[in-house]
Amino acid sequence: MCPRTASTITFGTLRCRITFMTGSGAGRFTMTDEGTDAGLWLIGLGPGDLGMMAADAIERARGCEYRFLEGYTATLPEEEEARLESVVGKWERVMRPMVENPEKMLAKAKETSVALLVVGDPMQATTHIDLESRCAEQGIDFSIIPGISATSLAISVSGMQSYKFGRQVTLPFAYGEYLPTSPLELIDANFVNNLHTLVLFDLDPTGMGVESPQPMNPSQAVDMLQKMFEKMVEGEGAVRESMTVPLGSWDGILLSDLGTREQRVVSGKLEDLSTVSGGRIHCLILPAEFTGMEREAYERRRPHR
Secondary structure, three states, X not given: OOOEEEEEEEEOOEEEEEEEEOOOOEEEEEEEOOOOOXXXXXXXXXXXXXXXXXHHHHHHHHHOOEEEEEOOOOOOXXXXXXXXXXXXOOOEEEOHHHHHXXXXXXXXXXXXXXXXXXXXXXHXXXXXXXXXXXXXXXOOOEEEEOOOOHHHHHHHHHOOOHHHEOOOEEEOOOEOOEOOOHHHHHHHXXXXXXXXXXXXXXXXXXXXXXXXXXXXXXXXXXXXXXHHHHHHHHHOOOOOHHHHOOHHHOEEEEEEOOOOOOOEEEEEEHHHHOOOOOOOOEEEEEOOOOOHHHHHHXXXXXXXX
């Protein structure tokens, strides 16, 4: 019987197996979809509309044996979540405890392919960076398929210049009697350096990450900023110039449901933006001094009165 040698070559997730029968010189060429390589795959879904998901992300997710949808750092709109299975295959939701204590997920990834599906760009959350470290320690292959993030999209659609942004800020819900002022302090530091601030709204009033998110709305966000403002003014012997202007009269750009069919971008004073209703997930840009073109872009985003 003729001895045989075989080689397997991967094109994307499609593996081509070539078997050579060396005695006769004949060869056989077969193409089979053997799935995605074992390991943990962090796959970005994009900002919300699955139509913005990269083709490679879809292909890799389909090829994984297990698919987990991370459900606490960001969420899909209901209609997009409903069709996720038709796009990538069956999936299971995981919340904060399983992502921060991922032993079961990593045990699977040692033996087969596991996809952690993340709305937006998967490596923007500290928790996901920790997963890379854990995989490295345990010798588990770790791969990233990036997605469009709401943070980069926010800057793009705001009309503001990307190079003029300072440090991003997350605006948390108040937990009990504790009211942090650090978010507003960072915003003020950006103002001092004439830098715009992208403010991300908290998604979880409990801070536990175990229940379905209840995103902060514009009214809650402005109210939280106002309370921080009052606490800072009362606690400072001398306040910066930005703190002498009533917070309600600050300029802002409210961005809602970015990357979805319901996307909305509205500019105006914070006291007006606080009354905007509707939408699911919001963020806010607090601009510093405008350039001429930025001022024009800001005015174009004012709602028609």
